[in-house]
Amino acid sequence: MFLFRRNSAGSARLRALRALYRSFIEENGPEARARRLLREWLSPDQRAQFDANDYFEVTGSDTGRRYRIHQGTMSNIWELDEEMEAKTGWCFVPERPLAACDVMLAQKIALETDEAAVIALANRVSPRLPSRPRMVRRAY
Numbered sequence: 001m002f003l004f005r006r007n008s009a010g011s012a013r014l015r016a017l018r019a020l021y022r023s024f025i026e027e028n029g030p031e032a033r034a035r036r037l038l039r040e041w042l043s044p045d046q047r048a049q050f051d052a053n054d055y056f057e058v059t060g061s062d063t064g065r066r067y068r069i070h071q072g073t074m075s076n077i078w079e080l081d082e083e084m085e086a087k088t089g090w091c092f093v094p095e096r097p098l099a100a101c102d103v104m105l106a107q108k109i110a111l112e113t114d115e116a117a118v119i120a121l122a123n124r125v126s127p128r129l130p131s132r133p134r135m136v137r138r139a140y
Contacts (some may be wrong), residue, residue, distance in 0.1 A: 034099035041105055059106050061117035067111055073103040075125045077111075086127035092118060 026032060039047055046056035054071040057080070066084070070076040074093055078086040094106050110118045 026079055029100045031101070033099035034105075037108075038101040038105045038108075041108065056108075058111050060111050060119075062115040065115075069104050069111075071100060071104070073100050076104070076125045077107060077122075089125035089127035090119065090122045091125050092122040108139050 039050070042050060042056060046058070050056045055068050057066055059066055067090070068078045068080055068081040068086070070078070073087055075091040077092075078091040079088040079090060081087040092107065093103055093109070098106070126128050
């Protein structure tokens, strides 16, 4: 049986190669590509909102209502009232699983081009974030 020792130069090269691979995947993986595509489709104001808050606002094509699309894939759209507060939450997603930013782009395009059809098929949800579940202590 042969015993191999790792020399320090070889392990340093291996660590550098792994780091390079991870950075390549982070920059070119599906989530990164989806984020770049979404940013290309956003207006400068929407892009600034998204960069600062992880959401952006769109105006519906039929009613002119304002919607806030938050980072995520489900239950991430809030209809805003006159005071720009969340009034109603909406949930609609594409049929197949996609990266979060691809879903957000689809939601943006749908609301800006055919708001009535989208709202007709969307599910209404609570616009408030759920509270953290309480811890329950159990006696064993």
